[in-house]
Amino acid sequence: MSFQFSLQKVLEMKEHEKMEAQVDYQSAVGKFEVVATELYHTLKKKEDLLLTYE
Incomplete structure (x- = not known):
């Protein structure tokens, strides 16, 4: 059970x-x-300015 809990914490950290x-x-x-x-x-x-002065 604690193994799943530790993996859950890692998963939550990576998702964050x-x-x-x-x-x-x-x-x-x-x-x-x-x-x-x-x-x-x-x-x-x-x-536009360049075209105006040409």
Whole structure:
């Protein structure tokens, strides 16, 4: 019985680590999307300005 209990603790710990990793990943993806969108708009604005002055 104690063997199953110790394995259960390991399983719960690994599941917790997995959930933390998923949360961190989603946070990183969200931040990347914000920065990438900002970069896209900045480059689009630059392109429009260059076309205006040609």
